[in-house]
Amino acid sequence: MLLGDNPATLLFDGLYLEHLRESIAMQYYFNGFKPGDPTDFRERGHRLVTPLLADLPEAVDVLIVGCGPAGLVLAAQLARFADIRTRIVERKSGPIMKGQADGISGRSIEIFQALGFEERVQKEAHFLEAITFWRHDTERPENIVRVTKKIDGRNVFSQFHHVVLNQARVHHFLLDAMRKAPAQLVPDYCRNLLDMQVGDSDDNYPVRVMIERTDPDHEGQKETVAARYVVGCDGARSTVRQLLNLEMRGDSANKVWGVMDLLLVTDFPDIRNKSIIQSANEGNVLIIPREGGHLVRFYVEMDKLKESERVSSRNITVDKLIAAAGRILHPYTIDVKEVVWWSVYEIGQRLCDAFANISPEDADSGQPNVFIVGDACHTHSPKAGLGMNVSMHDSFNLGWKLASVIRGHSSPELLHTYAGERRAIAEELLAFDRELATMFSEQEVAGAKERENGPVATKLQEYMVKADAYVSGTLTHYAPSQITVESGHQHLARGLEPGKRFYSSPVVRLSDARPIHLGHALEADGRWRIIAFSNPEDPTDSLSAIWKLADFLEKASESPIRKYTPAGGDVDSVIEFLVVFQQGSRDINMQDVHAFMSPPKGAYRLRDYNKLFCPDLDNGDDIFDKRGIDREGCIVITRPDQHVASVLPLDGYETLATFFDGTMIPQNK
């Protein structure tokens, strides 16, 4: 279904293993797990103190319910706008300290990069480099033997590798980003959502939310908040979803999995590699080594346990999980020294019909102002490590749209595209998860071929390897809409498809000859980008196509930059114009290209030279080749969430002029 759906794969040769070199081999949790920053001895062993709890304001632009990954990514995105009043409420009394999800896909790290803190994740995380498959020995089926050890190819799909890290640390980085951002946002803990009423959409703050405090000094105290928008990031048992009378549909609890984070001694040789172990009669285990060099996560498939252990999850103890894992790993042994965290999952594939209080199909009746995100609208198994990632991608899709509407740059109709785009992604996710779950528990009888040649790859193994592209999160492909337009010029940028995220490639910044990733210039700051890939003409020639494009964008009355930038705002504050030349960085004088490419900005009218790039010819990385950009050049419009919106020819002024009219509000009335 999803695999092979990647026509640009040929362009993506084994790039960018290099970034791994940067990273440090941090070791910690040696003498036991301690929550918090592993490098900060002030935090070791201390439970973080619940912050001082402020009162909620009477009215906010956005009220986020729930401090999970979806809620925090949304909060981190909105906190970048000082002119948006956001609050995030949470039932718990403070941040989580351990456990839960741990897989972080390449695309998620790209988003962290856009939010400004990916280097912290890369420093602490464990990198999943190798994957091993183990099956029962056909000669001695009570033993397991390694079938394959394979270097994981995931980072061919992104400049960032797939890593694993405690969800609590991801939360911590997001909380830091929120707190440091212009809006200086901190969560409001100890808050239970009681009720919600959606009023007249003519009202500036149409959603009224009733909340109860649970902190000791204010227990039972009620608060009422009026909000322009409410976003339910409150998990699989979402109160926001229930208050909207929306239901989850699908299979419930068809599989039971035990999960535990352990410190242990073992002679199993792949304990530091991702390992999939299918025993003959004792069930299956998935091993995920974790950050710090010693911690390891075990997923134990419970419905493959012996009859005697086949009990409801309520009776499962961690000792039973450990015993089962030990039997599955035979002849290897495990000696568990500390159970850091454990849980039992009973989660099926479920999906909510609607992702907002008004669905795109009902757009005639108005625009949505209550949304649900992440586990609140889709649940699935934890096996592929996708839950936290897809939830964060949901809210990264929604965040810039809310910001753009609240700031008056886009009309509220834009908000329908959240459900339009993300519900389709959730459907794909559930289909993937069903397929994977089936394969994972499938028990193939060793055939004649296997007895002759030794163990061979199972279907699961083949599937897992192919599935890497999907798990990396980079196959997400939004359908055409007002903000994703197939213009018929795809041949001009074969590796940059509308609907997919802009796949970064190295370039050199003209001003200082620094090799950087072009994609890293696409910060999560709410801005659209017009990225012009120039043709071979001399860009300092005023008759060149790139000069004329700059002239159009600067001066023409139809220029979207003129039309949609508020008076008094920096010229790049709504739509940023970036240029990639074909010449090397030694061959162009940055003062001689069109001055609109490095426009004066800010209080001092300093010129911004950070918008001009060249291919990294010295290192053999020509972005034109890597991303299939035609030598006659083109324009790539990217959305504020880094997804490609459209590909146009360099002189496609008319289409460029009208592209933004679908959703944006002219500012220079």
Added chain:
Amino acid sequence: MLLGDNPATLLFDGLYLEHLRESIAMQYYFNGFKPGDPTDFRERGHRLVTPLLADLPEAVDVLIVGCGPAGLVLAAQLARFADIRTRIVERKSGPIMKGQADGISGRSIEIFQALGFEERVQKEAHFLEAITFWRHDTERPENIVRVTKKIDGRNVFSQFHHVVLNQARVHHFLLDAMRKAPAQLVPDYCRNLLDMQVGDSDDNYPVRVMIERTDPDHEGQKETVAARYVVGCDGARSTVRQLLNLEMRGDSANKVWGVMDLLLVTDFPDIRNKSIIQSANEGNVLIIPREGGHLVRFYVEMDKLKESERVSSRNITVDKLIAAAGRILHPYTIDVKEVVWWSVYEIGQRLCDAFANISPEDADSGQPNVFIVGDACHTHSPKAGLGMNVSMHDSFNLGWKLASVIRGHSSPELLHTYAGERRAIAEELLAFDRELATMFSEQEVAGAKERENGPVATKLQEYMVKADAYVSGTLTHYAPSQITVESGHQHLARGLEPGKRFYSSPVVRLSDARPIHLGHALEADGRWRIIAFSNPEDPTDSLSAIWKLADFLEKASESPIRKYTPAGGDVDSVIEFLVVFQQGSRDINMQDVHAFMSPPKGAYRLRDYNKLFCPDLDNGDDIFDKRGIDREGCIVITRPDQHVASVLPLDGYETLATFFDGTMIPQNK
């Protein structure tokens, strides 16, 4: 003198541009300079508050005087040992906010990596990629023209590139590292050193220091601290040096330079590149672009100004500096919008005879307990950007030695090697600076050849390019001593010379197939390392040389690991044993090699699998080739400051057994 002194250069082909790809193009200071973390809006525009000032204790192990780069690196190093009582006192009322040094060499970033925060520097810093040379136009000598634009080759000497960043930010990272470390060290501000007496060395705390407080609530209050060791990191006018009656010798103030950090608008095309500009008659300017994309530093040579500006530095104003810079850049113009910081340097090449109260030559009379470090014992011009770097390297040399003596691992004689090693480095530095200063102000008359062929490279240009190796800080080569032994086996590791720092190279960690830098495993944690490069034998064979070496280290009574590790300490707590195999990571089962290579440690006796490495064959990086390691294998002993101590054959047990006897104290009495 120093150039060409790099016999292993041939091994160092253009490695590791890749790490640049990782970094982000951060932009800030657009609307004016703000001190503090540029990503933290809570700090913007606020002066950091002076922390609460605690009383000094009566006795400490180490008292550091001065919170400059030398003092802070020493403090960050010592703070990693919870069992050492360190305090650092500072005359100022809080951390510096701007100005001063900005160049950070590759070797300094290696040290930051060893201290745990190099990724923060790399994220914020500006990377000096290109260097341009400008001279007067021979046709129109009132104008300058570009002679050359060259991509800077500095990072061929280190895995880290030369960068520039405000000294205040470097301090901030060091202060963070101190505060987060096990000793949780914070500076004691508002402290003036008044007097110091060095008493009987039989006394546990022989140095008595008198300090006066200057904070408003305690102004004039005196404190007396007894210290085992005092380290003067108090700059060119060092009080510690004066109290030791030591004098600086050399040229004083033979050149005057103006320096300013500016936000400006200009049409000079290389404003974002390091640029050296030699005008015909108006003097010379060195331009260093800085972090954030807009800030730029100008060094203006004052004694090349016109007669009318030739005044003492006391009369120089920033307006005069700006006017001079403008004339030198003609026909380009500068329009300065903000002067962030400026200063005038009148510094000559000066060196102190002694670096401690007892010099190595007087070792018969006892061991030193007062040291001076950095500018307190050597000063020179700021042109090569070496001052901050060499000062930090001074204290990185001293830190582990103090720690080892205080913790009872080494005898106090070790401390003589600080002056022995670092005074020679300071002499080299001053020679380099004299040569560079002469060339920099040399004004060559354009010759006939130049008129024919256009401008040609000057001697300065040739020298600057060659000098990159020196400026990278990686040529430092300590002379033979008890801790640096030329054993006659250098052919076994041609790229890893005793006395030079261990030059890192990529490897793959066996346990998880992760590509990492081997050098990054050499943390600044006070540990010596025995790094064994294996031969091609099967390492799981108990007859192999590497197995026998592990057996020797684990069991022999002469094993330095047995001899020098305190009872009850982890087996790797004093000397760590690391192994690099020749086989690829798929070809070795980590459970089948000698168990001493992944020893049980800590409260849980977890096995530490982070000590086993393989060549990175998949990426074409074979450390044996890159570092000239003989295929018959060898042992490389590295010091706690990452310098290579000795190279031995794999079976050189006897030399290995005796190597540590020179300075270390047996623990298993």
